Amino acid sequence: MSRIDDxxxxxxxxxxxxxxxxxxxxxxxxxxxxxxxxxxxxxxxYAAGMQPFGLWGADMVCDQSRRYYPAFICSILxxxxxxxxxxxxxxxxxxxxxxxxxxLKGMATxxxxxxxxxxxxxxxxxxxxxxxxxxxxxxxxxxxxxxQLAEIAGREITDADIAAAVEVYNADRAxxxxxxxxxxxxxxxxxxxxxxxxxxxxxFMDRAEHxxxxxxxxxxxAAEPGDRGYIRVVTTGILADSxxxxxxxxxxxxxxxxxxxxxxxxxxxxQTPVTxxxxxxxxxxxxxxEGCSILFDPGKQRGKELVELAKQAGAEGIIWVMxxxxxPEEYDFVPVKRMADAAGIRVLSxxxxxQMVNYEQIRSAVQAFAEMC
Ligand code: SF4
Numbered sequence: 001m002s003r004i005d006d007x008x009x010x011x012x013x014x015x016x017x018x019x020x021x022x023x024x025x026x027x028x029x030x031x032x033x034x035x036x037x038x039x040x041x042x043x044x045x046y047a048a049g050m051q052p053f054g055l056w057g058a059d060m061v062c063d064q065s066r067r068y069y070p071a072f073i074c075s076i077l078x079x080x081x082x083x084x085x086x087x088x089x090x091x092x093x094x095x096x097x098x099x100x101x102x103x104l105k106g107m108a109t110x111x112x113x114x115x116x117x118x119x120x121x122x123x124x125x126x127x128x129x130x131x132x133x134x135x136x137x138x139x140x141x142x143x144x145x146x147x148q149l150a151e152i153a154g155r156e157i158t159d160a161d162i163a164a165a166v167e168v169y170n171a172d173r174a175x176x177x178x179x180x181x182x183x184x185x186x187x188x189x190x191x192x193x194x195x196x197x198x199x200x201x202x203x204f205m206d207r208a209e210h211x212x213x214x215x216x217x218x219x220x221x222a223a224e225p226g227d228r229g230y231i232r233v234v235t236t237g238i239l240a241d242s243x244x245x246x247x248x249x250x251x252x253x254x255x256x257x258x259x260x261x262x263x264x265x266x267x268x269x270x271q272t273p274v275t276x277x278x279x280x281x282x283x284x285x286x287x288x289x290e291g292c293s294i295l296f297d298p299g300k301q302r303g304k305e306l307v308e309l310a311k312q313a314g315a316e317g318i319i320w321v322m323x324x325x326x327x328p329e330e331y332d333f334v335p336v337k338r339m340a341d342a343a344g345i346r347v348l349s350x351x352x353x354x355q356m357v358n359y360e361q362i363r364s365a366v367q368a369f370a371e372m373c
Pocket of ligand 1: 294
Protein backbone atom coordinates (compact mmCIF):
# COMPACT_ATOMS: atom_id res chain seq x y z
CA MET A 1 0.00 0.00 0.00
CA SER A 2 1.38 3.43 -0.94
CA ARG A 3 1.75 6.13 1.71
CA ILE A 4 -1.12 8.04 0.02
CA ASP A 5 -3.43 5.02 0.37
CA ASP A 6 -2.20 4.49 3.90
CA UNK A 7 -3.18 8.02 4.99
CA UNK A 8 -6.47 7.88 3.11
CA UNK A 9 -7.40 4.59 4.79
CA UNK A 10 -6.47 5.92 8.22
CA UNK A 11 -8.67 9.01 7.82
CA UNK A 12 -11.53 7.08 6.21
CA UNK A 13 -11.57 4.67 9.16
CA UNK A 14 -11.86 7.60 11.57
CA UNK A 15 -14.61 9.36 9.66
CA UNK A 16 -16.65 6.13 9.33
CA UNK A 17 -16.57 5.34 13.02
CA UNK A 18 -16.62 8.50 15.13
CA UNK A 19 -17.86 6.56 18.17
CA UNK A 20 -14.61 4.55 18.25
CA UNK A 21 -12.72 7.85 18.37
CA UNK A 22 -14.88 9.08 21.22
CA UNK A 23 -14.42 5.82 23.15
CA UNK A 24 -10.64 5.96 22.68
CA UNK A 25 -10.57 9.54 23.89
CA UNK A 26 -12.63 8.72 26.98
CA UNK A 27 -10.56 5.61 27.68
CA UNK A 28 -7.46 7.81 27.64
CA UNK A 29 -9.05 9.90 30.40
CA UNK A 30 -9.75 12.88 28.16
CA UNK A 31 -13.05 14.74 28.20
CA UNK A 32 -14.92 15.46 24.94
CA UNK A 33 -17.38 18.20 24.03
CA UNK A 34 -19.91 17.91 21.19
CA UNK A 35 -19.69 20.69 18.60
CA UNK A 36 -22.73 21.37 16.46
CA UNK A 37 -22.65 23.42 13.27
CA UNK A 38 -21.98 26.32 12.73
CA UNK A 39 -18.61 27.90 13.61
CA UNK A 40 -18.66 27.02 17.31
CA UNK A 41 -15.45 28.01 19.13
CA UNK A 42 -13.75 24.61 19.00
CA UNK A 43 -10.45 26.29 19.83
CA UNK A 44 -11.67 26.96 23.37
CA UNK A 45 -12.46 23.27 23.89
CA TYR A 46 -9.02 22.37 22.58
CA ALA A 47 -7.40 25.05 24.75
CA ALA A 48 -9.05 23.45 27.80
CA GLY A 49 -7.32 20.13 27.00
CA MET A 50 -10.57 18.49 25.87
CA GLN A 51 -11.47 16.87 22.54
CA PRO A 52 -13.96 18.74 20.31
CA PHE A 53 -16.31 16.20 18.71
CA GLY A 54 -18.14 17.38 15.58
CA LEU A 55 -21.88 16.71 15.40
CA TRP A 56 -23.24 16.98 11.85
CA GLY A 57 -25.68 14.10 12.28
CA ALA A 58 -25.65 10.66 10.71
CA ASP A 59 -27.35 8.81 7.87
CA MET A 60 -30.04 7.03 9.87
CA VAL A 61 -33.75 6.62 10.43
CA CYS A 62 -35.00 8.97 13.15
CA ASP A 63 -37.80 8.01 15.46
CA GLN A 64 -37.42 9.53 18.96
CA SER A 65 -36.44 12.97 17.63
CA ARG A 66 -39.90 13.25 16.07
CA ARG A 67 -41.36 13.77 19.51
CA TYR A 68 -39.52 17.09 19.68
CA TYR A 69 -39.10 18.31 16.10
CA PRO A 70 -41.71 18.19 13.32
CA ALA A 71 -40.90 16.18 10.17
CA PHE A 72 -40.07 19.33 8.16
CA ILE A 73 -36.93 20.13 10.16
CA CYS A 74 -33.63 19.22 8.50
CA SER A 75 -32.14 15.78 9.03
CA ILE A 76 -28.94 17.16 10.56
CA LEU A 77 -30.88 18.31 13.63
CA UNK A 78 -33.16 15.28 13.68
CA UNK A 79 -30.26 12.86 13.59
CA UNK A 80 -28.11 14.70 16.16
CA UNK A 81 -31.08 14.75 18.54
CA UNK A 82 -31.81 11.08 17.83
CA UNK A 83 -28.19 10.17 18.58
CA UNK A 84 -28.43 12.07 21.86
CA UNK A 85 -31.75 10.59 22.96
CA UNK A 86 -30.72 7.04 22.14
CA UNK A 87 -27.49 7.30 24.15
CA UNK A 88 -25.13 7.15 21.15
CA UNK A 89 -23.32 10.24 22.37
CA UNK A 90 -22.99 9.09 25.97
CA UNK A 91 -19.72 10.24 27.48
CA UNK A 92 -19.75 13.78 26.06
CA UNK A 93 -19.21 16.29 28.86
CA UNK A 94 -21.29 18.97 27.11
CA UNK A 95 -22.65 19.99 23.72
CA UNK A 96 -22.18 23.40 22.09
CA UNK A 97 -25.31 24.52 20.24
CA UNK A 98 -25.47 27.79 18.30
CA UNK A 99 -28.55 29.76 17.22
CA UNK A 100 -27.48 30.00 13.58
CA UNK A 101 -30.86 29.34 11.95
CA UNK A 102 -34.53 29.18 12.97
CA UNK A 103 -34.42 25.40 13.35
CA LEU A 104 -31.29 25.52 15.51
CA LYS A 105 -32.99 28.03 17.80
CA GLY A 106 -35.14 25.21 19.17
CA MET A 107 -32.34 22.66 19.42
CA ALA A 108 -30.97 23.63 22.85
CA THR A 109 -34.40 23.42 24.47
CA UNK A 110 -35.23 20.14 22.75
CA UNK A 111 -31.88 18.76 23.85
CA UNK A 112 -32.28 19.89 27.45
CA UNK A 113 -35.63 18.14 27.85
CA UNK A 114 -34.70 14.95 26.00
CA UNK A 115 -31.00 14.36 26.77
CA UNK A 116 -30.65 15.21 30.41
CA UNK A 117 -27.13 13.97 31.09
CA UNK A 118 -25.24 16.11 28.54
CA UNK A 119 -25.41 19.83 29.40
CA UNK A 120 -25.81 22.49 26.72
CA UNK A 121 -23.43 25.37 26.11
CA UNK A 122 -25.32 27.98 24.09
CA UNK A 123 -23.29 29.73 21.42
CA UNK A 124 -24.52 33.17 20.35
CA UNK A 125 -22.75 35.27 17.74
CA UNK A 126 -23.49 38.84 16.65
CA UNK A 127 -25.68 39.03 13.56
CA UNK A 128 -23.97 42.29 12.50
CA UNK A 129 -20.67 40.51 12.69
CA UNK A 130 -18.45 42.92 10.72
CA UNK A 131 -18.85 46.05 12.86
CA UNK A 132 -16.94 46.79 16.10
CA UNK A 133 -20.03 46.33 18.25
CA UNK A 134 -20.53 42.91 16.66
CA UNK A 135 -16.97 41.85 17.43
CA UNK A 136 -17.39 43.10 20.98
CA UNK A 137 -20.63 41.14 21.46
CA UNK A 138 -19.17 37.94 19.99
CA UNK A 139 -16.07 38.32 22.19
CA UNK A 140 -18.28 38.71 25.27
CA UNK A 141 -20.06 35.45 24.40
CA UNK A 142 -16.77 33.65 23.80
CA UNK A 143 -15.56 34.75 27.23
CA UNK A 144 -18.71 33.34 28.77
CA UNK A 145 -18.15 30.02 26.97
CA UNK A 146 -14.52 30.01 28.07
CA UNK A 147 -15.74 30.15 31.69
CA GLN A 148 -18.25 27.31 31.17
CA LEU A 149 -15.62 25.12 29.50
CA ALA A 150 -13.09 25.85 32.24
CA GLU A 151 -15.61 24.62 34.79
CA ILE A 152 -16.17 21.39 32.83
CA ALA A 153 -12.44 20.87 32.32
CA GLY A 154 -11.73 21.65 35.97
CA ARG A 155 -8.90 23.98 35.08
CA GLU A 156 -8.23 27.53 33.99
CA ILE A 157 -8.04 28.31 30.27
CA THR A 158 -5.30 30.90 29.88
CA ASP A 159 -4.74 33.29 26.98
CA ALA A 160 -1.61 31.30 26.16
CA ASP A 161 -3.72 28.09 25.94
CA ILE A 162 -6.12 29.80 23.54
CA ALA A 163 -3.32 31.31 21.43
CA ALA A 164 -1.74 27.84 21.12
CA ALA A 165 -5.10 26.32 20.10
CA VAL A 166 -5.63 29.07 17.52
CA GLU A 167 -2.25 28.22 16.04
CA VAL A 168 -3.20 24.53 15.76
CA TYR A 169 -6.55 25.39 14.15
CA ASN A 170 -4.99 27.85 11.71
CA ALA A 171 -2.50 25.17 10.66
CA ASP A 172 -5.29 22.63 10.17
CA ARG A 173 -7.37 25.08 8.14
CA ALA A 174 -4.40 25.77 5.86
CA UNK A 175 -3.82 22.01 5.53
CA UNK A 176 -7.47 21.39 4.58
CA UNK A 177 -7.30 24.02 1.83
CA UNK A 178 -3.99 22.65 0.54
CA UNK A 179 -5.40 19.12 0.54
CA UNK A 180 -8.67 20.16 -1.18
CA UNK A 181 -6.64 21.90 -3.87
CA UNK A 182 -4.43 18.83 -4.40
CA UNK A 183 -7.43 16.48 -4.41
CA UNK A 184 -9.02 18.66 -7.11
CA UNK A 185 -6.13 17.76 -9.40
CA UNK A 186 -6.14 14.03 -8.53
CA UNK A 187 -9.72 12.70 -8.67
CA UNK A 188 -8.47 9.20 -9.49
CA UNK A 189 -6.23 8.95 -6.44
CA UNK A 190 -8.69 10.85 -4.24
CA UNK A 191 -12.23 10.24 -5.49
CA UNK A 192 -15.13 12.25 -4.04
CA UNK A 193 -15.91 9.86 -1.15
CA UNK A 194 -12.29 9.75 0.02
CA UNK A 195 -11.97 13.53 -0.29
CA UNK A 196 -15.01 13.94 1.94
CA UNK A 197 -13.74 11.41 4.50
CA UNK A 198 -10.33 13.08 4.76
CA UNK A 199 -11.86 16.44 5.68
CA UNK A 200 -14.58 14.95 7.89
CA UNK A 201 -12.07 13.00 10.01
CA UNK A 202 -10.94 16.33 11.47
CA UNK A 203 -14.21 16.60 13.40
CA PHE A 204 -13.28 13.59 15.54
CA MET A 205 -9.51 13.74 16.01
CA ASP A 206 -6.78 15.97 17.31
CA ARG A 207 -6.51 18.84 14.84
CA ALA A 208 -2.72 18.92 15.14
CA GLU A 209 -2.58 15.29 13.99
CA HIS A 210 -5.15 15.98 11.25
CA UNK A 211 -3.07 18.92 9.97
CA UNK A 212 0.07 16.79 9.91
CA UNK A 213 -1.55 14.02 7.88
CA UNK A 214 -3.24 16.42 5.43
CA UNK A 215 -0.05 18.38 4.86
CA UNK A 216 1.82 15.17 4.09
CA UNK A 217 -1.01 14.01 1.82
CA UNK A 218 -1.05 17.30 -0.10
CA UNK A 219 2.74 17.10 -0.61
CA UNK A 220 2.56 13.49 -1.80
CA UNK A 221 -0.27 14.33 -4.21
CA ALA A 222 1.67 17.32 -5.58
CA ALA A 223 4.41 14.93 -6.68
CA GLU A 224 1.94 12.83 -8.72
CA PRO A 225 0.84 13.70 -12.28
CA GLY A 226 -2.64 15.25 -12.47
CA ASP A 227 -5.60 13.16 -13.70
CA ARG A 228 -7.38 14.09 -16.93
CA GLY A 229 -10.79 13.23 -18.39
CA TYR A 230 -12.91 14.40 -15.45
CA ILE A 231 -15.70 16.98 -15.26
CA ARG A 232 -14.55 19.68 -12.88
CA VAL A 233 -17.21 21.16 -10.58
CA VAL A 234 -17.46 23.32 -7.50
CA THR A 235 -19.87 22.06 -4.86
CA THR A 236 -21.78 24.37 -2.55
CA GLY A 237 -24.17 23.83 0.34
CA ILE A 238 -24.17 22.71 3.95
CA LEU A 239 -23.15 19.08 3.80
CA ALA A 240 -22.06 16.75 0.99
CA ASP A 241 -20.96 13.53 2.67
CA SER A 242 -23.69 11.15 1.48
CA UNK A 243 -21.89 7.98 0.29
CA UNK A 244 -24.59 7.34 -2.35
CA UNK A 245 -24.31 10.85 -3.75
CA UNK A 246 -20.52 10.75 -3.85
CA UNK A 247 -20.62 7.38 -5.58
CA UNK A 248 -22.83 8.91 -8.28
CA UNK A 249 -20.26 11.70 -8.73
CA UNK A 250 -17.56 9.07 -9.14
CA UNK A 251 -19.62 7.02 -11.62
CA UNK A 252 -20.01 10.15 -13.76
CA UNK A 253 -16.32 11.11 -13.55
CA UNK A 254 -17.07 14.24 -11.61
CA UNK A 255 -14.11 15.85 -9.88
CA UNK A 256 -14.73 18.24 -6.99
CA UNK A 257 -12.26 20.91 -8.04
CA UNK A 258 -13.16 23.13 -5.07
CA UNK A 259 -15.99 23.40 -2.58
CA UNK A 260 -18.04 25.94 -0.73
CA UNK A 261 -19.56 23.39 1.63
CA UNK A 262 -20.07 24.44 5.25
CA UNK A 263 -18.81 21.09 6.57
CA UNK A 264 -15.76 21.17 4.29
CA UNK A 265 -13.77 24.22 3.14
CA UNK A 266 -15.97 27.13 4.25
CA UNK A 267 -14.63 27.20 7.79
CA UNK A 268 -11.11 26.38 6.64
CA UNK A 269 -10.92 29.29 4.23
CA UNK A 270 -10.70 31.91 6.99
CA GLN A 271 -7.79 32.05 9.40
CA THR A 272 -8.04 33.50 12.89
CA PRO A 273 -6.07 36.74 13.12
CA VAL A 274 -3.33 36.59 15.73
CA THR A 275 -4.23 39.27 18.30
CA UNK A 276 -2.90 40.18 21.72
CA UNK A 277 -6.15 38.95 23.25
CA UNK A 278 -6.83 35.72 21.31
CA UNK A 279 -10.57 35.95 22.04
CA UNK A 280 -10.69 39.15 19.98
CA UNK A 281 -9.02 37.37 17.08
CA UNK A 282 -11.63 34.60 17.26
CA UNK A 283 -14.45 37.14 17.28
CA UNK A 284 -12.89 38.97 14.32
CA UNK A 285 -12.68 35.73 12.39
CA UNK A 286 -16.42 35.30 12.67
CA UNK A 287 -16.77 38.71 11.00
CA UNK A 288 -14.52 37.62 8.13
CA UNK A 289 -16.18 34.29 7.31
CA GLU A 290 -17.96 34.09 3.93
CA GLY A 291 -19.69 31.51 1.81
CA CYS A 292 -22.39 30.12 4.09
CA SER A 293 -26.13 30.73 4.12
CA ILE A 294 -26.33 31.09 7.90
CA LEU A 295 -24.02 34.13 7.87
CA PHE A 296 -25.56 37.60 7.64
CA ASP A 297 -24.52 38.46 4.09
CA PRO A 298 -26.51 41.39 2.67
CA GLY A 299 -24.32 41.79 -0.47
CA LYS A 300 -24.35 38.01 -1.15
CA GLN A 301 -20.59 37.67 -1.00
CA ARG A 302 -21.35 33.97 -1.12
CA GLY A 303 -22.37 34.26 -4.77
CA LYS A 304 -19.34 36.33 -5.69
CA GLU A 305 -17.03 33.88 -3.93
CA LEU A 306 -18.69 30.91 -5.60
CA VAL A 307 -18.36 32.37 -9.10
CA GLU A 308 -14.73 33.25 -8.38
CA LEU A 309 -14.04 29.72 -7.09
CA ALA A 310 -15.58 28.21 -10.21
CA LYS A 311 -13.50 30.44 -12.49
CA GLN A 312 -10.26 29.84 -10.60
CA ALA A 313 -10.83 26.07 -10.57
CA GLY A 314 -11.67 25.98 -14.29
CA ALA A 315 -14.98 24.35 -13.32
CA GLU A 316 -17.58 23.39 -15.88
CA GLY A 317 -20.39 23.90 -13.42
CA ILE A 318 -21.58 24.26 -9.86
CA ILE A 319 -23.39 21.51 -8.00
CA TRP A 320 -25.60 22.84 -5.23
CA VAL A 321 -26.08 20.10 -2.64
CA MET A 322 -29.33 21.34 -1.15
CA UNK A 323 -30.09 20.02 2.34
CA UNK A 324 -33.79 19.19 2.45
CA UNK A 325 -35.87 21.51 4.66
CA UNK A 326 -33.02 24.01 5.04
CA UNK A 327 -34.56 27.50 4.83
CA PRO A 328 -31.28 29.46 4.74
CA GLU A 329 -30.06 27.42 1.76
CA GLU A 330 -33.36 27.77 -0.08
CA TYR A 331 -33.35 31.55 0.45
CA ASP A 332 -29.79 31.82 -0.87
CA PHE A 333 -30.40 29.69 -3.92
CA VAL A 334 -32.24 32.26 -6.08
CA PRO A 335 -29.86 35.25 -5.73
CA VAL A 336 -26.74 33.08 -5.87
CA LYS A 337 -27.94 31.15 -8.92
CA ARG A 338 -28.69 34.45 -10.67
CA MET A 339 -25.08 35.48 -10.07
CA ALA A 340 -23.81 32.20 -11.51
CA ASP A 341 -26.18 32.53 -14.49
CA ALA A 342 -24.88 36.05 -15.16
CA ALA A 343 -21.34 34.65 -15.17
CA GLY A 344 -22.38 31.92 -17.61
CA ILE A 345 -21.79 29.07 -15.16
CA ARG A 346 -24.35 26.24 -15.11
CA VAL A 347 -25.80 25.20 -11.76
CA LEU A 348 -27.27 21.82 -10.88
CA SER A 349 -29.26 21.63 -7.64
CA UNK A 350 -29.63 18.26 -5.92
CA UNK A 351 -31.79 17.91 -2.83
CA UNK A 352 -30.37 15.49 -0.25
CA UNK A 353 -31.34 14.34 3.18
CA UNK A 354 -29.72 12.09 5.76
CA GLN A 355 -32.69 9.73 5.68
CA MET A 356 -32.82 9.37 1.90
CA VAL A 357 -32.57 5.86 0.44
CA ASN A 358 -33.56 6.31 -3.19
CA TYR A 359 -31.02 8.25 -5.25
CA GLU A 360 -32.36 7.40 -8.73
CA GLN A 361 -33.63 10.93 -9.45
CA ILE A 362 -30.27 12.33 -8.42
CA ARG A 363 -28.47 9.75 -10.55
CA SER A 364 -30.48 10.82 -13.63
CA ALA A 365 -29.91 14.52 -12.93
CA VAL A 366 -26.15 14.05 -12.51
CA GLN A 367 -25.94 11.91 -15.67
CA ALA A 368 -27.79 14.61 -17.65
CA PHE A 369 -25.53 17.31 -16.19
CA ALA A 370 -22.41 15.29 -17.06
CA GLU A 371 -23.63 14.83 -20.64
CA MET A 372 -24.09 18.60 -21.04
CA CYS A 373 -20.56 19.38 -19.82
S1 SF4 B 1 -28.89 25.85 8.45
FE1 SF4 B 1 -30.18 24.37 7.40
S2 SF4 B 1 -29.13 22.41 7.53
FE2 SF4 B 1 -28.22 23.79 9.06
S3 SF4 B 1 -29.31 23.35 10.93
FE3 SF4 B 1 -30.34 25.08 9.97
S4 SF4 B 1 -31.98 24.17 8.70
FE4 SF4 B 1 -30.54 22.52 9.28
